[in-house]
Amino acid sequence: MDTNMRENHREDTPGRANVADTPELIAYYEALERAEMGALWTVANKIEPWFPQPKSVPLIWRWKDVRPAILRAPDLVTPEQAGRRVIMLVNPGRRDVSAAVGLLYSGVQIMRAGEVAGTHRHMASALRFIMEGEGAYTIVDGERMALGAADFVLTPNGTWHEHGVDASGTTCIWQDGLDIPLMNALDANFFAVHPDGSQKVTAPADASTRLYGAGFVQPQGMRRAWSQRYSPMMKFPWAPTYEALVTAAGAHDGSPFDGIIMDYVNPVSGGPVMPTIGAAVQMLRGGEQTLAHRHTGSFVYQVVRGEGYSVIDGVRYDWAPRDIFVVPSWSVHEHANLSASEDACLFSFHDLPVMNALGLYREEAHPDGQQPVLRSA
Numbered sequence: 001m002d003t004n005m006r007e008n009h010r011e012d013t014p015g016r017a018n019v020a021d022t023p024e025l026i027a028y029y030e031a032l033e034r035a036e037m038g039a040l041w042t043v044a045n046k047i048e049p050w051f052p053q054p055k056s057v058p059l060i061w062r063w064k065d066v067r068p069a070i071l072r073a074p075d076l077v078t079p080e081q082a083g084r085r086v087i088m089l090v091n092p093g094r095r096d097v098s099a100a101v102g103l104l105y106s107g108v109q110i111m112r113a114g115e116v117a118g119t120h121r122h123m124a125s126a127l128r129f130i131m132e133g134e135g136a137y138t139i140v141d142g143e144r145m146a147l148g149a150a151d152f153v154l155t156p157n158g159t160w161h162e163h164g165v166d167a168s169g170t171t172c173i174w175q176d177g178l179d180i181p182l183m184n185a186l187d188a189n190f191f192a193v194h195p196d197g198s199q200k201v202t203a204p205a206d207a208s209t210r211l212y213g214a215g216f217v218q219p220q221g222m223r224r225a226w227s228q229r230y231s232p233m234m235k236f237p238w239a240p241t242y243e244a245l246v247t248a249a250g251a252h253d254g255s256p257f258d259g260i261i262m263d264y265v266n267p268v269s270g271g272p273v274m275p276t277i278g279a280a281v282q283m284l285r286g287g288e289q290t291l292a293h294r295h296t297g298s299f300v301y302q303v304v305r306g307e308g309y310s311v312i313d314g315v316r317y318d319w320a321p322r323d324i325f326v327v328p329s330w331s332v333h334e335h336a337n338l339s340a341s342e343d344a345c346l347f348s349f350h351d352l353p354v355m356n357a358l359g360l361y362r363e364e365a366h367p368d369g370q371q372p373v374l375r376s377a
Helices: 022-032 063-076 092-097 180-185 207-212 237-250 352-357
Strands: 059-061 087-088 105-111 116-122 128-131 136-140 143-147 152-155 161-165 172-178 191-193 260-263 280-282 293-295 299-305 310-313 315-319 323-328 333-337 344-350 364-366
Touching: 063 087, 063 105, 092 180, 105 161, 136 152, 143 207, 161 293, 237 280, 280 293, 293 333, 310 323, 315 323
Parallel strands: none
Antiparallel strands: 059 323, 087 105, 105 172, 116 161, 116 191, 128 152, 128 172, 136 143, 136 161, 260 280, 280 344, 293 364, 299 323, 299 344, 310 315, 310 333
């Protein structure tokens, strides 16, 4: 990574400990440890770093490797045996919490035609982004939603939900995103199985998208009461999403760091779709290469269309459709579209709702515009 973006501090910088060990001090530390105590100055540089130093590392999971691996799973385990037939995407720096990056979990789930994963709920917020197949559906609190490729669906925390594939469908694969590591870090996680095994459908199919998906909200006296902190619209279809990106590209230049980018939002509040997980979609126009920046917050990206690359902390990661890659907090990153004429689109989910709610968001542009590429992954 470019050293211009890193601050180097001496160990004897004012405010930091510069204490040499002596036999008396070592004995003192041992006595403190026996009493379940410790001297702050021995760990200050570790627990209060000058800037974020995430354990997560930038990483890419290429579809050419993921797809054969997940296709093996149905021959080895049933949904009934597994509960949820998923292979996890685990960051080598976050194996301790089974995270893909930061405190975000991601996995790839597969279901064959006619299979159903039973109704359950959990404290973790969750989302699904459909990768391939036909006939997939999700039921959330009684609303059944049909899902196609690149559709995005929410299963917010505390909601009863189940997944399945119609008997007339094909094998379906989708990416799961959850904040399981965050819930566990807060000692706030719960999980429950529906007492009846499955829930009843109580709302018209795709009701929330029909009510909120056209970009309008009914007057408050007419619309159904909504008091939840997550979006009342559960499904965001790909076709209108892509149309919105194309339309926006004709009206403005977009972000210098992300191209044409849009957040998925709660149509009632205008805020993020869920309190702890946000999501976005962006388009890089033909030949576009963004400027580099870094910010607090962890990101999981999935390539929806096109081919290109991202440079993360000086390493180039080439990507193609359905590849998944992660950008840890405070990592310098930029994106590029390899096609001169066709656009490329990236879906992402992240923990910025948490960062913003706690006043922790910081952002910084690279002083040279773009970073040097030190190697390719």
